[in-house]
Structures are given as C-alpha cells and as structure tokens.
Amino acid sequence: MGRFERLKRWAKKLKAELYALYLAYRDPRTPLHARIFAAVVVAYAFSPIDLIPDPIPVLGYLDDLILVPLGIALAVRMIPPAVLTECRSRAREAALKANPKSTAAAIVVVGIWLLLAALAVYLTARFVGL
Numbered sequence: 001m002g003r004f005e006r007l008k009r010w011a012k013k014l015k016a017e018l019y020a021l022y023l024a025y026r027d028p029r030t031p032l033h034a035r036i037f038a039a040v041v042v043a044y045a046f047s048p049i050d051l052i053p054d055p056i057p058v059l060g061y062l063d064d065l066i067l068v069p070l071g072i073a074l075a076v077r078m079i080p081p082a083v084l085t086e087c088r089s090r091a092r093e094a095a096l097k098a099n100p101k102s103t104a105a106a107i108v109v110v111g112i113w114l115l116l117a118a119l120a121v122y123l124t125a126r127f128v129g130l
Contacts, residue, residue, distance in 0.1 A: 016091050017072050018045050023087040024079045034078035041071035 018041075024030050025038035045068045076084060 014069060014072065016088070016095060017076065018042055019091040019094065020084065020087040021072065021075050021079075023090055024075075024083055027083050027087065029083045030079050034075065037071075037078060038075040041068070041075050044068065044071065 021038045022042045025035045025042065030038070079087075
C-alpha cells in the first residue's frame with residue numbers, strides 16, 4: 001500500500017473521529033471539561049481561521065497536521081469509553097448514508113458569506129466614495 005493510500009485512510013479516520021467527537025460533546029454523559037475541549041477541537045478543525053495562516057509556506061499546514069490530530073487524541077482520552085464507542089458507531093452509520101442536510105447547510109453558509117462579502121464591498125464603496 002502506497003503512502004498516498006495510507007494518508008487517505010488516516011484522513012478518513014480523522015474525519016470520522018471528529019464527527020464522533022461532535023456527537024460526544026453533545027452527549028450529556030460526557031463530563032463538562034471533555035465537552036468543552038471536544039467542542040473547541042471540533043470548532044477549530046472546521047473553522048476557516050487557523051492559528052497559523054495556510055499561505056505561510058510549510059508552517060501554515062502544521063496546525064492542520066499536528067494541532068488537530070493532537071486535539072482529537074486528547075479529547076478522545078477525556079471522553080468515557082462507553083460514550084465514545086457509541087458515538088463512533090453512530091458516526092460510522094452516518095457516514096454510510098448520504099446526508100442531504102450537510103449540502104443544504106453548506107449552501108446556507110456560502111450564501112451568508114456571499115451576503116457578507118457584498119455588504120463589505122457596499123460599505124467600502126460608500127465610505128471611500130466610489
């Protein structure tokens with residue numbers, strides 16, 4: 001098996017773990033400190049804003065390659081095993097079936113970003129006097 005295939009498998013596993021963390025932080029059986037940490041990890045992983053901007057050569061991707069997997073590993077250790085096992089199972093089931101909500105949510109998010117960009121252009125033009 002080539003490196004690319006191993007990398008794809010690793011990325012797929014990380015994605016599944018992130019979804020399991022998302023489910024676990026919403027589970028009331030998860031301790032508060034683990035819920036907070038898992039929520040921060042999931043939010044950071046899906047956030048378009050990084051600690052180190054991606055355009056910076058090499059360093060820009062270090063947070064994605066080191067911080068996110070490290071955060072996942074730490075969060076997994078904080079969650080009770082029974083809760084994590086159940087959440088992983090639910091994450092696998094969700095991955096097997098298509099989720100049209102995620103497509104609709106993506107359209108809504110893109111629409112909001114486009115509206116905000118249009119508002120920024122409008123306000124800039126208004127204040128600059130174009």
